[in-house]
Amino acid sequence: xxxxxxxxxxxxxxxxxxxxxxxxxxxxxxxxxxxxxxxxxxxxxxxxxxxxxxxxxxxxxxxxxxxxxxxxxxxxxxxxxxxxxxxxxxxxxxxxxxxxxxxxxxxxxxxxxxxxxxxxxxxxxxxxxxxxxxxxxxxxxxxxxxxxxxxxxxxxxxxxxxxxxxxxxxxxxxxxxxxxxxxxxxxxxxxxxxxxxxxxxxxxxxxxxxxxxxxxxxxxxxxxxxxxxxxxxxxxxxxxxxxxxxxxxxxxxxxxxxxxxxxxxxxxxxxxxx
DNA sequence: AGGGTGACCTGTCGGC
DNA sequence: TGCCGACAGGTCACCC
Numbered sequence: 080x081x082x083x084x085x086x087x088x089x090x091x092x093x094x095x096x097x098x099x100x101x102x103x104x105x106x107x108x109x110x111x112x113x114x115x116x117x118x119x120x121x122x123x124x125x126x127x128x129x130x131x132x133x134x135x136x137x138x139x140x141x142x143x144x145x146x147x148x149x150x151x152x153x154x155x156x157x158x159x160x161x162x163x164x165x166x167x168x169x170x171x172x173x174x175x176x177x178x179x180x181x182x183x184x185x186x187x188x189x190x191x192x193x194x195x196x197x198x199x200x201x202x203x204x205x206x207x208x209x210x211x212x213x214x215x216x217x218x219x220x221x222x223x224x225x226x227x228x229x230x231x232x233x234x235x236x237x238x239x240x241x242x243x244x245x246x247x248x249x250x251x252x253x254x255x256x257x258x259x260x261x262x263x264x265x266x267x268x269x270x271x272x273x274x275x276x277x278x279x280x281x282x283x284x285x286x287x288x289x290x291x292x293x294x295x296x297x298x299x300x301x302x303x304x305x306x307x308x309x310x311x312x313x314x315x316x317x318x319x320x321x322x323x324x325x326x327x328x329x330x331x332x333x334x335x336x337x338x339x340x341x342x343x344x345x346x347x348x349x350x351x352x353x
Numbered sequence: 354a355g356g357g358t359g360a361c362c363t364g365t366c367g368g369c
Numbered sequence: 370t371g372c373c374g375a376c377a378g379g380t381c382a383c384c385c
Contacts, residue, residue, distance in 0.1 A: 082378060112361075112380085135379075152378055153363075168363085186362045188379060235356065243356095244380080251378055340357075343376085 081150040083213070083249025084292035086135050089150070092305035093158035093180065094130040100175035101126050102141075108170035109187060112151065116201055117144075117193035127175065134209045134248035139173075144195045146173075147205055151188030156306040157181045180306070210246040213285050214293070221247065221286065227278045230270040237273065238266035238339050241285075250285060253320045254292065256345045258284045260319045265351045266344045267337075319345040 081089070105122040107115065128140040137156075139146040148156070148171075160178045171182040171191045182189060194202035210229075211221045229246040230237070240246055241255040250258060259266050261284035264277060273281070296305070318328055322345060323336035332349035 085378080149379080151362095151380085184362095185364065186377090186379095188361065233355080239356085242379085253378060341359090 081135060081154065082251030082254050082292075083132075083135060083289055084254070084295075086137060086150060086249075087132055087214075087293050088296055089156050089306050090130050090132050090137055092307040093156070093178075097127050097139075097158060097175065097177055097180060098129050099126065100177035102173055102175050104172075104174040106165075106172040106174075107191075108165065108172075111170055111182075111184065111187050112149070112190040113192055115191055115193050122146075122173070122193075133206055133212070134244060135251075136205065138197070144193060145197060145202070147190070147192045147194060147202060148182065149190045149205075150182075151184060151186060151190070153186040154182060154184035154189035157183065158306040208245050209248045210244055211248065213247050213249050213289055221282065223279060223282050226282050227275055230273055230278050233270035235270060236266065236339060237264060237268050237270045237281075238344050240270045242340070242342070247285065249289060252342050253317070254285075254288050256320045257318055258288045260345075260347060260351060261288055263351055265348075265353045266339065266346050268353055319347060321345065 102122050102125045105119045107119050122141075125141040125143060128142060131138040131140065135149060137148040139148060150156070158178050158180045162179050162181055165172060165181065166183070168185045169181055169183050170187065170189075173180040182191065192201060192205065196202065197206070211225065212219075213221045215221060226247065230240065233240045233246075235243075238255055238259065241250045241258065242252065244250075256266065258281065262277065262281040264273065264281055316328070319334050322334045324333050326332065327334055327347040327350060330347065330349045332347055334345055335348055337344050337346075
């Protein structure tokens with residue numbers, strides 16, 4: 080479910096409400112992708128300073144240390160003054176003075192990891208290799224020249240480079256197909272072979288696709304709901320994702336599907352040039 | 354070091 | 370209706 084837009088929408092839906100809250104109790108359910116790396120009981124008494132996002136990770140800053148949350152493939156967060164009793168797929172809970180934050184994650188590819196600081200080993204193991212933030216402007220953000228240079232270095236197919244997350248973060252399987260469509264680039268082109276203008280168009284397309292999805296409230300196709308429980312955001316009309324065999328919304332040519340690294344890729348053979 | 358593959362885990366959907 | 374395989378939004382450890 081979550082790519083960058085869904086994670087960002089989730090963040091915005093509870094960041095202000097949890098800020099300043101004191102942790103009363105923390106609970107773990109079934110194991111997630113990694114252990115918390117800290118005694119869960121020791122989180123009681125901490126104060127939540129705020130919630131940031133890095134790639135698809137949410138960083139819950141505490142007055143001492145921080146929690147890194149990842150939603151994996153199937154995770155979602157809920158934050159409310161009171162929640163119903165936890166279900167079988169609720170695997171982490173932070174009860175605070177301002178409400179309870181709960182992670183629901185059937186597949187358990189998600190994670191909650193404690194780090195004493197953002198630059199400590201536990202945090203850097205997860206954040207250390209992440210690429211540029213696509214929605215951040217200026218130095219330290221999604222710098223066009225750095226993106227173009229990064230692409231030049233990669234012999235792999237462009238779709239895989241976008242998914243890898245070490246050049247630019249947050250582009251998942253759906254938005255990778257969508258961004259490449261918007262840029263008119265065939266997903267099978269070798270990254271290094273993209274001309275500078277085409278790379279620039281892709282740079283713009285990535286920002287547009289992600290920003291639009293954030294503005295629409297996180298639009299990934301199925302069952303996304305923000306941490307305030309708002310659901311039903313299916314507005315993103317996918318141009319290509321999941322539309323194999325259907326006519327391209329621009330030119331009418333049937334959309335094609337192929338598999339790259341065991342993941343489905345969709346493209347328009349007419350609009351997207353090799 | 355970059356690139357490719359399998360692994361993690363559960364739910365859902367389509368076909369027989 | 371029941372069963373079974375394919376597939377799903379992510380990413381890492383591991384090989385070459």
